[in-house]
Amino acid sequence: MVLNKIEKLVEKYENGETSIAEEQELKRFFTESDVPEHLEVYKSLFTYFSVNQQETFNKALPLKKTPVIPYKWLTAVAATVVLLLGFYLGNRTKNQDLGTFNDPELAFMEVSKSLEMISTKFNQGASTVGYLDEVNKGTSTLNYLNEMENATQIIFKKEKK
Amino acid sequence: MNQKEFLDLVSPFKDKLFRMAKRLLVSTEEAEDATQEVLIKLWNNKSKIPAYKNVEAFSMTMTKNYCYDKLKSKQSQNLKIVHSNYEDKQVGVQKQVELNDSLHWVEKIMEQLPEQQRLIVQLRDIEAYDFDEISKILDMNPTAVRVALSRARKTIREKLTNTHNYGIK
Numbered sequence: 390m391v392l393n394k395i396e397k398l399v400e401k402y403e404n405g406e407t408s409i410a411e412e413q414e415l416k417r418f419f420t421e422s423d424v425p426e427h428l429e430v431y432k433s434l435f436t437y438f439s440v441n442q443q444e445t446f447n448k449a450l451p452l453k454k455t456p457v458i459p460y461k462w463l464t465a466v467a468a469t470v471v472l473l474l475g476f477y478l479g480n481r482t483k484n485q486d487l488g489t490f491n492d493p494e495l496a497f498m499e500v501s502k503s504l505e506m507i508s509t510k511f512n513q514g515a516s517t518v519g520y521l522d523e524v525n526k527g528t529s530t531l532n533y534l535n536e537m538e539n540a541t542q543i544i545f546k547k548e549k550k
Numbered sequence: 551m552n553q554k555e556f557l558d559l560v561s562p563f564k565d566k567l568f569r570m571a572k573r574l575l576v577s578t579e580e581a582e583d584a585t586q587e588v589l590i591k592l593w594n595n596k597s598k599i600p601a602y603k604n605v606e607a608f609s610m611t612m613t614k615n616y617c618y619d620k621l622k623s624k625q626s627q628n629l630k631i632v633h634s635n636y637e638d639k640q641v642g643v644q645k646q647v648e649l650n651d652s653l654h655w656v657e658k659i660m661e662q663l664p665e666q667q668r669l670i671v672q673l674r675d676i677e678a679y680d681f682d683e684i685s686k687i688l689d690m691n692p693t694a695v696r697v698a699l700s701r702a703r704k705t706i707r708e709k710l711t712n713t714h715n716y717g718i719k
Binding site: 402403404405406409412413429430431432433434436437438440441442444445446448450451452 | 553556557564565567568569572582585586589590593652653655656657674675676677678680696697699700703704706707710711714
């Protein structure tokens with residue numbers, strides 16, 4: 390009786406026509422009771438299904454707290470930082486106050502002192518440039534070569550004649 | 551939605567995602583990575599979760615697509631996913647050996663099925679989804695699901711009968 394029913398169910402099962410409840414019944418039959426030899430194949434099939442149903446996912450889930458700061462807030466913050474930095478740098482250049490003199494005589498003395506310093510340094514530089522004279526001397530001695538050329542020209546002229 | 555609420559939401563079906571991923575990718579490690587990836591994606595888009603009609607079906611579809619992508623990229627790299635779940639099964643009883651062996655055969659036969667049929671058998675015979683849910687997850691019509699399921703079940707039975715009778719008949 391039971392076997393008859395099971396055989397019918399198996400046929401329906403293969404045609405994909407069984408309901409979930411009927412499939413549960415098949416599963417129960419094949420995993421629990423003694424199965425006749427000609428249906429042995431289904432025993433391993435349904436056992437496989439129920440064994441596989443028990444496999445679980447055990448890997449940890451690294452759920453990070455996603456940052457809730459919206460994008461437009463981020464841009465606002467960036468703009469503020471840029472502005473603040475701009476003000477800070479601007480103020481710093483303005484603060485480059487070197488001071489001033491109230492007494493004109495003192496100012497004159499300071500100016501002449503610094504000018505004098507500039508002139509001495511300048512002269513030092515100029516004196517080293519003096520070595521350029523040596524080069525001039527060298528080129529002037531090269532002029533003697535002209536003399537030689539004159540001589541050769543005279544020789545050639547004579548040959549032409 | 552905080553972490554606890556999210557975990558409560560996904561815990562009823564996270565194993566199903568994993569089992570489906572494993573059905574497609576075969577290797578346990580790959581399936582674990584895939585499931586993790588899918589759940590993290592879901593978490594990162596948690597603001598959209600209330601808009602989904604069926605989070606479970608949606609996640610199943612996500613997992614299926616993710617695994618298909620994985621398989622496709624593996625194929626284009628010309629790499630085979632190597633099945634490397636080494637298990638140390640302690641078997642004492644002869645009966646247990648036999649049973650494990652036949653279960654192993656079922657697994658081998660399942661692996662030979664086309665991906666779609668494999669998924670349908672997984673969803674129906676292991677996870678016990680109804681046809682409407684399966685057709686939603688796989689984006690197929692219910693009749694096609696039924697036909698593919700019937701075909702897969704018959705193939706499995708035929709191949710299993712052959713291996714059972716091997717050397718006997």
